[in-house]
Amino acid sequence: MAKAEIKNHIRRLRFEHGEMTQQQLSERVGCSRQTVVLLEQGRYVPSLSLALKIAHLFGTDVESVFELDEDAR
Amino acid sequence: MYEILDIKYKTIYSPFRYVLSAMQGLFTEIRTMTIVLWSVLALGGGLLALWLAGRRMKRQEPPLPADIDLPVTPLQRISRWGIGVSAVLAAAAAALLLWNGAETTFASDPLRITFTLLLVGIVAVVGGVGIWLRAQVGRSDGVLDERDRAIVGRAPAAQAMAMLVTLAIWTIGLAEHFHDAGVVPVFYLYLVFWSVVVVDLVGLPVGILMGYRRS
Numbered sequence: 001m002a003k004a005e006i007k008n009h010i011r012r013l014r015f016e017h018g019e020m021t022q023q024q025l026s027e028r029v030g031c032s033r034q035t036v037v038l039l040e041q042g043r044y045v046p047s048l049s050l051a052l053k054i055a056h057l058f059g060t061d062v063e064s065v066f067e068l069d070e071d072a073r
Numbered sequence: 074m075y076e077i078l079d080i081k082y083k084t085i086y087s088p089f090r091y092v093l094s095a096m097q098g099l100f101t102e103i104r105t106m107t108i109v110l111w112s113v114l115a116l117g118g119g120l121l122a123l124w125l126a127g128r129r130m131k132r133q134e135p136p137l138p139a140d141i142d143l144p145v146t147p148l149q150r151i152s153r154w155g156i157g158v159s160a161v162l163a164a165a166a167a168a169l170l171l172w173n174g175a176e177t178t179f180a181s182d183p184l185r186i187t188f189t190l191l192l193v194g195i196v197a198v199v200g201g202v203g204i205w206l207r208a209q210v211g212r213s214d215g216v217l218d219e220r221d222r223a224i225v226g227r228a229p230a231a232q233a234m235a236m237l238v239t240l241a242i243w244t245i246g247l248a249e250h251f252h253d254a255g256v257v258p259v260f261y262l263y264l265v266f267w268s269v270v271v272v273d274l275v276g277l278p279v280g281i282l283m284g285y286r287r288s
Contacts, residue, residue, distance in 0.1 A: 031218035032146045049218050
């Protein structure tokens with residue numbers, strides 16, 4: 001099975017929410033800053049639980065934060 | 074083995090003589106290798122197995138851009154610390170063995186106790202890391218996140234292979250070295266046990282650091 005390529009808008013959403021730092025985001029969703037860095041770089045695909053926490057933090061739904069990469073489909 | 078090789082050596086024509094001669098030379102070398110060399114080979118073999126497993130795990134993606142600062146997680150920090158302290162203690166134990174010679178070290182109570190304490194120190198340090206890990210994995214409000222937990226879950230994969238390689242090297246080495254005598258001195262068993270314990274325990278933090286390279 002091909003690995004799903006998922007891109008996200010975390011970096012943009014952080015800046016739209018008071019220029020939230022990676023450290024602040026990591027503390028509020030309960031993960032390490034390294035995980036946030038790798039998420040933003042598209043190197044790590046989060047669990048559904050972490051994806052929901054991030055979406056709720058930005059006051060939006062999961063699909064507004066994460067989406068399947070059209071090129072990889 | 075020697076007798077079989079000798080018989081074949083006389084009857085097989087010349088191209089194979091070089092191969093058989095080389096094999097005879099290898100077995101002679103194995104039989105005369107010292108205890109220190111075997112210890113180094115056994116530990117080195119185990120660590121080589123871990124390194125090879127790490128090479129297979131290496132991230133296939135291109136490296137992160139140079140301007141990206143990838144912070145160190147608490148799990149990485151404690152794993153590096155555990156490996157570092159273990160390496161220092163292992164080096165001190167190896168130096169003790171090299172300086173005094175294996176037989177003197179094991180015949181002298183103070184030297185043997187010091188050697189054992191250094192190895193117990195490795196067990197305490199790396200075992201402590203393992204205990205801390207188990208406590209953290211079970212806590213939802215601990216310092217580990219979901220990625221750390223996944224890495225910890227995969228970390229023991231290389232441990233069994235490293236232990237098997239260490240045991241195989243010891244078994245082949247001791248069987249060949251003491252083939253004629255038919256008995257193995259007790260202190261070799263002591264080294265076999267400790268080398269397997271060290272490789273097994275150090276394998277966990279090494280597996281964790283490899284996991285970070287992969288995921």
